[in-house]
Amino acid sequence: MTEAAAGGREERTRAVPTAPLPRLEPVTLRGHGIRLEPLAEAHVPGLQGVVADGEIHRLPFAPHVPAPEAVEGSVARLTADVEAGTRLAWAVVREADEQVVGLTTFMNLALADRGLEIGNTYLAGSVHRTGVNSAMKHLLLTHAFDELEMLRVEFRVHHLNLASRRAVEALGAHRTGSCDRTASCPTARCATRWCTRSSRRSGRGSGRCWSSGSVAGARAESGKSS
Template sequence: MAATPLAPLPLQPVTLQGDLVALVPLATGHHDALCDAAHDGELWRLWYTSVPAPEAMAAEIARRLALQEAGAMLPFTVIDRRSGRVVGQTTYMNIDLAGPRLEIGSTWYARAAHRSGLNTEAKLLLLGYAFEALDCLAVELRTHFMNHQSRRAIERLGARLDGVLRNHQRAKDGTLRDSCVYSIISSEWPTVRSHLTWQLEKPR
């Protein structure tokens, strides 16, 4: 009788670190620092984002950690290495280890981290680990159709638009969200890696 293949093991928490940013496993002890980061810019007030408000931060941390326990998410706290301050969150989510493939999402940053190179390096670290350590076939990135800033940022990474999931989700204000689905596939990763590295190294 042929042996039954073993199910893939869930992802284990890992720290990813570059020159500008450290991505550390999310912990309940990050609550106050994440609240401070969310206050910078009050981005939760934008109707088309899912940035947690400070009063909802404890529930959001619990949600992400519960999904980690279930093997469906690997959440990170984002730390600016220059200041040592917590500046946001990001995750591996919608994890399919049979592929393997996953999505980078549920990402937000304090306003001070915008246009700083921090997101570029964070994506370089996340994509590098996904393709080089986890051997992913593809990595997805999704955003609200109306979030044009996020769409431009994803496109600058080198991701390609696969399509739009219409009426994909209900937004926090009750409206229906169309989700733009982008991806980078494994054969594209070397070019994307070179592009992101150049973005980080070019004079600003």
């Protein structure tokens, strides 16, 4: 190996963050016409309207979406997870009219390995295919890769939710396998795991393998799960 090649390899190695992350703290994210606010009890009325909009809680591939009467308890559980340091959760607010239009979380945190999953997401039926889902994921991926310096972000999408699968593909995520059967998803191969990685792992600096252009282009979305 030449000195130049060896030096380049050493430089790429230094570019990959390896120290475990400390506890993640709630933060407000803003851009592309929406705002992600740390989830709070004050968001309950808005989220009750969200799940009633299009009756998204009745979708067979979205068992994580609570019925309107169950939203308060769901928010309490999610905020307890945040307090425990096992999750970050946000209400999605449309800035044009300050209306709550959805919810999303960072979950399954693997801070020692710098990985997490974006999930437990749901959006009001009236904002599906409007660009809100792409904008939200853009903010979350930017925060994960550029600010938290994560190396891996995962999505899990029900195999019947073709619109969400297309939206995740448009972000540059790669399919890595199917999830195991669970009590909430009793059929085999019910969910597909997708992964997007920071390109720091392959030594290309501070870029990432997902496409920021998808905010404008990825309109084939549902926001119903993932």
